[in-house]
Amino acid sequence: xxxxxxxxxxxxxxxxxxxxxxxxxxxxxxxxxxxxxxxxxxxxxxxxxxxxxxxxxxxxxxxxxxxxxxxxxxxxxxxxxxxxxxxxxxxxxxxxxxxxxxxxxxxxxxxxxxxxxxxxxxxxxxxxxxxxxxxxxxxxxxxxxxxxxxxxxxxxxxxxxxxxxxxxxxxxxxxxxxxxxxxxxxxxxxxxxxxxxxxxxxxxxxxxxxxxxxxxxxxxxxxxxxxxxxxxxxxxxxxxxxxxxxxxxxxxxxxxxxxxxxx
Amino acid sequence: xxxxxxxxxxxxxxxxxxxxxxxxxxxxxxxxxxxxxxxxxxxxxxxxxxxxxxxxxxxxxxxxxxxxxxxxxxxxxxxxxxxxxxxxxxxxxxxxxxxxxxxxxxxxxxxxxxxxxxxxxxxxxxxxxxxxxxxxxxxxxxxxxxxxxxxxxxxxxxxxxxxxxxxxxxxxxxxxxxxxxxxxxxxxxxxxxxxxxxxxxxxxxxxxxxxxxxxxxxxxxxxxxxxxxxxxxxxxxxxxxxxxxxxxxxxxxxxxxxxxxxxxxxxxxxxxxxxxxxxxxxxxxxxxxxxxxxxxxxxxxxxxxxxxxxxxxxxxxxxxxxxxxxxxxxxxxxxxxxxxxxxxxxxxxxxxxxxxxxxxxxxxxxxxxxxxxxxxxxxxxxxxxxxxxxxxxxxxxxxxxxxxxxxxxxxxxxxxxxxxxxxxxxxxxxxxxxxxxxxxxxxxxxxxxxxxxxxxxxxxxxxxxxxxxxxxxxxxx
Numbered sequence: 001x002x003x004x005x006x007x008x009x010x011x012x013x014x015x016x017x018x019x020x021x022x023x024x025x026x027x028x029x030x031x032x033x034x035x036x037x038x039x040x041x042x043x044x045x046x047x048x049x050x051x052x053x054x055x056x057x058x059x060x061x062x063x064x065x066x067x068x069x070x071x072x073x074x075x076x077x078x079x080x081x082x083x084x085x086x087x088x089x090x091x092x093x094x095x096x097x098x099x100x101x102x103x104x105x106x107x108x109x110x111x112x113x114x115x116x117x118x119x120x121x122x123x124x125x126x127x128x129x130x131x132x133x134x135x136x137x138x139x140x141x142x143x144x145x146x147x148x149x150x151x152x153x154x155x156x157x158x159x160x161x162x163x164x165x166x167x168x169x170x171x172x173x174x175x176x177x178x179x180x181x182x183x184x185x186x187x188x189x190x191x192x193x194x195x196x197x198x199x200x201x202x203x204x205x206x207x208x209x210x211x212x213x214x215x216x217x218x219x220x221x222x223x224x225x226x227x228x229x230x231x232x233x234x235x236x237x238x239x240x241x242x243x244x245x246x247x248x249x250x251x252x253x254x255x256x257x258x259x260x261x262x263x
Numbered sequence: 264x265x266x267x268x269x270x271x272x273x274x275x276x277x278x279x280x281x282x283x284x285x286x287x288x289x290x291x292x293x294x295x296x297x298x299x300x301x302x303x304x305x306x307x308x309x310x311x312x313x314x315x316x317x318x319x320x321x322x323x324x325x326x327x328x329x330x331x332x333x334x335x336x337x338x339x340x341x342x343x344x345x346x347x348x349x350x351x352x353x354x355x356x357x358x359x360x361x362x363x364x365x366x367x368x369x370x371x372x373x374x375x376x377x378x379x380x381x382x383x384x385x386x387x388x389x390x391x392x393x394x395x396x397x398x399x400x401x402x403x404x405x406x407x408x409x410x411x412x413x414x415x416x417x418x419x420x421x422x423x424x425x426x427x428x429x430x431x432x433x434x435x436x437x438x439x440x441x442x443x444x445x446x447x448x449x450x451x452x453x454x455x456x457x458x459x460x461x462x463x464x465x466x467x468x469x470x471x472x473x474x475x476x477x478x479x480x481x482x483x484x485x486x487x488x489x490x491x492x493x494x495x496x497x498x499x500x501x502x503x504x505x506x507x508x509x510x511x512x513x514x515x516x517x518x519x520x521x522x523x524x525x526x527x528x529x530x531x532x533x534x535x536x537x538x539x540x541x542x543x544x545x546x547x548x549x550x551x552x553x554x555x556x557x558x559x560x561x562x563x564x565x566x567x568x569x570x571x572x573x574x575x576x577x578x579x580x581x582x583x584x585x586x587x588x589x590x591x592x593x594x595x596x597x598x599x600x601x602x603x604x605x606x607x608x609x610x611x612x613x614x615x616x617x618x619x620x621x622x623x624x625x626x627x628x629x630x631x632x633x634x635x636x637x638x639x640x641x642x643x644x645x646x647x648x649x650x651x652x653x654x655x656x657x658x659x660x661x662x663x664x665x666x667x668x669x670x671x672x673x674x675x676x677x678x679x680x681x682x683x684x685x686x687x688x689x690x691x692x693x694x695x696x697x698x699x700x701x702x703x704x705x706x707x708x709x710x711x712x713x714x715x716x717x718x719x720x721x722x723x724x725x726x727x728x729x730x731x732x733x734x735x736x737x738x739x740x
Contacts, residue, residue, distance in 0.1 A: 163354035166321060169341040170348045171368035171419060177342075181367070185358045 028236035041233035045241060048223055052238075055220040056245065058134065059203035062141035063149075066198050067191065069142070070149040074190075075183070078157045089154065096147055104211050107131075107140050111212070136212040137219075141202050148201075149194040156190030157183065196253055200246055269296040272422060272455055273318055278327035280313055287313050288324070289479040295423075295457060300449050302458045302466040305476035306502070308712030311459045312351075314476070315425050318457065320344045332422070347416035348425040352432070353408045355400040361387070361411055362396035368419035386418040389448065406437045413448065423455045430465065442468050463503045467491065475499050478681045478695065478712075496609050497691075500542040501684045507548075507583050509687055511541040511608070519608060522578050524558055526601070530608035538616065540609045545573070545586040547605035556598020558583075562591050581687035612682070612693055618660040618701050621729070624650045639697045643674050645721045655729040662691070664723035665703035673716025683709050 032038040077088050095103060109115055111130040118130065130136060160183060168178045206221030213219075220242060228235040273295045280288040288310045295301050303311040316322040317329060320341035329337050336344065347368070355364050362383055369379045387393055390410040395403070400411060409429060416424050426445075430438045446469045449456045460466055466473045467487040475482045475490060475498075483495045494500035497508050511521040513533040519526050521541050533539055553559050560578035571586045576597065583599070591597055625642070626635040633646045636656070650656065667673070679695040683705075692709055694701040694717060701717065709715070 161352075161354065163350055163352055164356060166341070167348070167350055167354040167356070168367070169321075170319060170346075170350075171415065172342045172371040174340075174342055177371060181371075182356060 025236045025239055028233055029240045032233060038233075041231075041237035042241075044231075044234045045237040048220065048238060051218055051223055052220050052241070054217075056203055058137060058141065058209075058219065059199055059205075062138050062145065062202050063195055063199045065138065065142045066146050066149040067195065070146055070153055070194065071187075071191070074150055074154040074157050074187075075179075077154055078160075085158075089151075092150060093147060100144065101207065103144065104140055104208055107136070107143065108211050111136050111139075131212060132214045132217075134213065134217050137209045137217050140208045140212045141205065144205075144208065145198040145202055148197040152193040152197065153187060153190035156193075157187045160186050192253055192256070196250060199249065203246060204242055269298065271295065272297045272332060273457075274328075274330040275314070275317065276328040276330065278314075278317060278324045278329070280310070280317070280322065280324050286479055288317075290327070291476075291479070291481050293474060293481065293484070295455060297422075298453050298455055300446065300456045300458065300469055300471045301474060302460060302470040302472070303474045303476060304460060304463060304466040304502070306461055306711050308478075309476040310479045311461075311476050312427055315348075315427055315457060315459050318423070319346055319348050319425050345421050346423045346425060347419050347421040348427065349409075349412045349416050349429045351427045351429065353412040353429075355408055355411055355415070357401055359400070360396065361392065361398050361400060361403070364400055364411055365414045365418055367415060372419075382418055383414075386414045389417070389451070390414045391444075405433050406441065409433065409441065413445070417448070417452060417454070421454070423457060426456060426458045428460050429458075430460075430462075438465070445469060467503070475502060477502075478679070493607065494542060494609065496612050497540040497542070497684050498612060498682045500540075500607070500609065501682075505545050505584060505586075507543045507545065507687060508684055509541045509543070509581065511539050513537045513539045513608060517603070519606060522558055522581055526557055526606065527603040528606040528608060529603050530606075533608060533610070538611055540611055542607045542609065543583075543601055543605060545584040546571070548583065548585045548587075548599050548601055550574075550585060550587050550589065550591060551598040551600055553596050553598045555600070557600045559596060559598050562593050562595050562597060565590055565593060578687075583687060612684075613700055613702050616662065616702065618662070618665065620656075620658040620660065622656055622658070624652055624654045624656060627652050627654070639675060641675055643719070647722070648726065650726075650728065655731065657727040657729050658721070659725040659727070660719055660721075661723055662702045662704040664720045665694075665701060666718050666720065667703075667705070667709065668716040668718040673718040675717045677714040678717040680709055680711050680713055680715060683711055 029041055030037055030039070032040055077085055080088065108131055110117055112118070113127075113129040113131075115130075118128065121128070164182050164186070165178055168182045173181060204221045204224075206219065206225045209217050209219040210222055220238065224235050224238050224242075227238070271294045273293075275291060275293040278288050278291050278293075280286075291310075291314065293314070303314055305311045313322055317324055320336075320339060320343075323338055328335050331344070331346075356367065359367070365383045365386060366379050369382060374382075383396070387395060390413055392407060392410055392414065395407070395411075400408060403411065409432075412429065413424075429445075430441050433441060442465055445456075445458075449469075458466075458469065467490075470487055472484060473487055473490050474484050477498055483490055483499045485493070490499060490503055494503060494506075500506045500508055509521050511519050513530075513536070514520055514525065515535050516531040516533075517528055519528045519530075519539070519541060550556075558578055560576040560583060562574055563577050563582070564575040566573045567590070568586075571588050572590045574585045574587060574591065576583045576585055576599065578599070585599065620636075620638065622636040622638065624634045625637050627650055628634075629649050632649050633644055634648055634650055635642050635644050637643070675696050678701070681693045681695050681700070684691050684693075689704040689706055690708060692703040692705055694703060694715075696717070703717075
C-alpha cells in the first residue's frame with residue numbers, strides 16, 4: 001500500500017509531462033488547421049524521406065564510431081589502478097560540463113578554413129576546408145555522444161568479477177582468450193545500453209548539422225525545429241514517425257540483447 | 264609415514280611474500296607429494312590463500328623458488344601451469360551453462376568435440392550432476408555450483424587441484440556431505456589436492472597431511488593424528504580441537520608441575536625447571552572421587568553435548584574443561600586424573616615471559632619527573648621516573664603491564680595480534696610490532712590478525728640502570 005502511495009507523484013509527473021504531450025502530438029499530427037481529421041501532414045512529411053534516411057544513416061555511423069572508440073578505451077581504463085581510473089573517467093567527463101552549443105562552436109573553429117587543423121596541414125602542403133560536410137557532422141556527433149557510450153560499457157566491464165578472469169586464466173586462457181571468452185561476452189549489456197543511449201539522441205539531434213554540415217547535410221531534428229514555426233501539424237507528424245522508428249530500433253536492440261545473453 | 268616414499272610434486276623453497284610492505288609469507292618451505300590430500304589450515308590472514316595462489320601462479324614470491332615436477336616455475340603465468348583451482352566463490356562463468364562451464368578448459372586445449380562431450384559427461388557423472396548440462400549456472404544451488412566448479416577443474420586433468428575454502432559458503436550439513444564427497448573424488452581420481460581452510464574439523468576429516476600456518480609461517484606439518492595428539496606448540500593445540508592449555512614448569516625429565524601439583528609425564532629433554540606450555544585434551548581427564556584424583560576442583564558448569572557432557576571445573580584460579588559421559592552436579596568437588604601419556608609438553612611460543620626493553624633515555628626532566636625514550640620510531644614517555652639523558656636502561660614489563668588501548672591512542676600504534684590463547688585463567692596474547700614480539704595477558708577475547716594500539720603501564724615495570732654503552736656499536740636488544 002505504502003509503496004503505491006509513494007509512486008503517485010511520479011505517476012502524475014508522467015501523465016502531465018509524458019502522456020499528455022504525446023497524445024497532443026498525436027492529435028496535432030492527425031488534424032489540419034481547421035482541427036478536423038486529416039492525413040495531409042503525413043503526406044507532406046514524406047517529402048522529407050531523404051533527410052530522414054540520411055539522419056538515420058549519420059546516427060548509425062556516429063554510433064558505430066563511438067563504439068569503436070569507446071570500447072577499447074573502456075577496457076583500457078578498467079585495467080588501470082582504481083585511483084587512476086577515477087581521474088581518467090573524470091577527465092573524459094569534464095567537457096560534458098560545458099554547454100552543448102559551445103562544444104559545437106569549438107569544432108566549427110577547429111575545422112574551418114584558416115582554423116588550427118587547416119593551418120597545421122597547410123604546413124605540410126595540404127590545404128582545404130574541413131567544415132561544412134557530412135564528415136564534420138559525424139565528428140561533432142561522435143564528440144558529443146562518446147561519453148554516453150563509454151560510461152555504460154565502462155560500468156559493466158568494471159563490475160566483471162576478477163575471480164572470473166582468474167578462473168579463465170587458471171583453465172588455460174591467455175590474455176586474448178580471457179578477453180574473447182569472458183570479458184567481451186559479459187560486457188555485451190554495456191554495449192547494448194551504450195548503443196541505445198547514443199543512437200536515440202543522435203538520430204533526433206539538431207544544431208550539429210546546421211553548424212558543421214554542408215547545405216544538404218540538414219538532419220531531421222533541424223527540420224522539425226524549423227517546421228514547427230510554420231506548420232506544427234507536419235512537425236508533429238515527422239516527430240511521430242521518428243518516434244516509431246526509434247521504438248522499433250529499441251525493440252530490435254532488446255531482442256538482440258536477450259539472444260546474446262543466452263548464447 | 265607412508266607419504267615419504269612418494270614423489271614430491273610441488274616444492275616451495277624459502278618463499279617470501281610482501282604486500283605493501285607487510286610480510287605475508289615469511290620464508291616458508293613446503294613439499295607436497297603426489298596423490299596426496301594436503302590441507303593448509305590457519306586463521307584468516309595467516310597466508311594460506313597466498314600460498315595456494317603462489318602454486319596457482321597468481322602471486323609471484325619476492326624471493327624463493329617454486330618447484331613443480333623438478334622444474335622452477337617462478338613467473339610462469341597460470342594458463343601454462345598444469346594446475347587447476349576451485350575458487351572460494353566458485354567463479355563460474357555466468358554467461359555459460361553447466362556444460363560450457365565444465366568444457367571451458369577442454370575447448371581451450373582444442374580437443375575434438377566428441378572427446379570434449381564425452382569427458383564432460385563423464386565428469387558430470389563423477390560430481391553427481393548428470394543431466395544438468397543445459398542448466399544456467401546461476402539457477403543452481405550452492406552445493407551444485409560447487410560441484411560444477413570441481414568438475415570444471417577436474418576435467419582438465421591437471422596434476423594438482425587447488426581448493427581455496429571451497430565449502431565456506433555452504434551450510435553445515437551440506438558441508439559435511441561435500442567433505443566426504445571431495446575425499447572420495449580425490450581417492451578415485453588419484454590427484455593431488457591442496458586444500459585451504461580455516462576449519463580444523465574439515466582439515467582433520469579429509470587430509471592425509473595438515474599444514475598449520477599462522478602469521479606467515481608454518482607452525483607444524485603432520486598427519487591429522489600427529490597434529491591433534493602431538494601439537495608442537497600452544498598455538499597448534501589451541502587451533503586444533505578443544506584443549507586445556509596451561510602454564511607449567513618442567514621440573515625434570517618426566518616431572519611436570521601444573522596447577523601447583525607435581526605430576527608424572529612422558530616427555531623428556533626440556534631441561535630442569537623450564538617454563539613450558541602443557542596441553543591436556545578435555546576427553547583425557549578422568550573424573551574421580553576427590554581423594555583419588557591428582558587434582559581437585561569444583562564443578563562450575565555442565566553442558567550436555569549429545570555424546571558427552573562438557574564440564575567446566577574450577578581448580579584454584581584456573582578453569583579446566585572436561586568431557587565426560589557422566590554428569591556431575593554443579594558445586595560438587597571432584598577429583599581429576601590424567602594418565603602421564605596424555606599430558607603433552609610443548610615449548611613456550613616465546614622465549615621470554617617479561618617483555619624486556621633495553622634502551623637509552625632520550626630526554627629526562629628532573630623537575631617534572633619524567634623520561635622519554637625511543638622505541639620503533641615512536642617516542643615513549645614514562646612518568647614518575649627520572650634518569651639523566653643518555654642513561655642506558657633495562658625495562659622489564661610483565662605481561663600484565665601491557666594493555667590494548669581502547670581509545671585508539673597507544674604507545675605503539677598498529678601492533679599485530681598474532682595469537683590469543685586461553686590459559687585457563689587469562690588469555691595470553693602474543694603481539695608483533697615492527698621489530699619484535701610482546702606477551703600480554705588479557706581477560707577479553709581479542710580478535711586475531713587485527714591491528715591494535717598497544718599501551719604500557721610503567722608503574723608495573725622494573726627499571727635497571729645498565730653500564731654505559733660498550734664501545735662496540737649499538738646495544739639495543
